[in-house]
Amino acid sequence: AQSVTQLDSHVSVSEGTPVLLRCNYSSSYSPSLFWYVQHPNKGLQLLLKYTSAATLVKGINGFEAEFKKSETSFHLTKPSAHMSDAAEYFCVVSGGKLIFGQGTELSVKP
Amino acid sequence: DGGITQSPKYLFRKEGQNVTLSCEQNLNHDAMYWYRQDPGQGLRLIYYSQIVNDFQKGDIAEGYSVSREKKESFPLTVTSAQKNPTAFYLCASSMSLAGGLSYEQYFGPGTRLTVT
Numbered sequence: 683a684q685s686v687t688q689l690d691s692h693v694s695v696s697e698g699t700p701v702l703l704r705c706n707y708s709s710s711y712s713p714s715l716f717w718y719v720q721h722p723n724k725g726l727q728l729l730l731k732y733t734s735a736a737t738l739v740k741g742i743n744g745f746e747a748e749f750k751k752s753e754t755s756f757h758l759t760k761p762s763a764h765m766s767d768a769a770e771y772f773c774v775v776s777g778g779k780l781i782f783g784q785g786t787e788l789s790v791k792p
Numbered sequence: 793d794g795g796i797t798q799s800p801k802y803l804f805r806k807e808g809q810n811v812t813l814s815c816e817q818n819l820n821h822d823a824m825y826w827y828r829q830d831p832g833q834g835l836r837l838i839y840y841s842q843i844v845n846d847f848q849k850g851d852i853a854e855g856y857s858v859s860r861e862k863k864e865s866f867p868l869t870v871t872s873a874q875k876n877p878t879a880f881y882l883c884a885s886s887m888s889l890a891g892g893l894s895y896e897q898y899f900g901p902g903t904r905l906t907v908t
Contacts, residue, residue: 714895723904724902726835
């Protein structure tokens, strides 16, 4: 069975500083992994996806994530936070159906 | 523009009334999904459909019903049997679910339902 755990429910950073949102997964086979972003009262937007190609995945808006099989992790990073990055972020593993983490709320301080 | 539309954006109903949420997609996707989102929680799957005239229960189907008469449309009815219907409802679609471990889902803007 697949599962996903987002290690932080809330992360706060200052504008211009790096962002790290942590995600661990569990899967009995090589998974597909995704990061989605949700702004308040909006639908979810795909940031990036891993599908067993390159382990370092680049997404939209300067985000990237690295698949580490040995650590069963798929952490999301961005070198420099922008105010518009403030949102809820979901790590997702695909096991036929998508299995969502509980979400990490990112706050960006000016 | 290709995408998923949900209507209305906000919906208010009295307790005991059934209500239907609309979801339409023009992405030519075979699979469609309904999720429920509550504050501070992830998404929970209500129903999904892989092809027209076929659908399966998700993790929290009780009190909900769906139909899939057209490829483009997947309406969700929240019945009076749903104990806590107030929530944010999201519709999504993807390429065929069958063997599609890597297929990402595309989401609509959501409908916020308030039942009083």
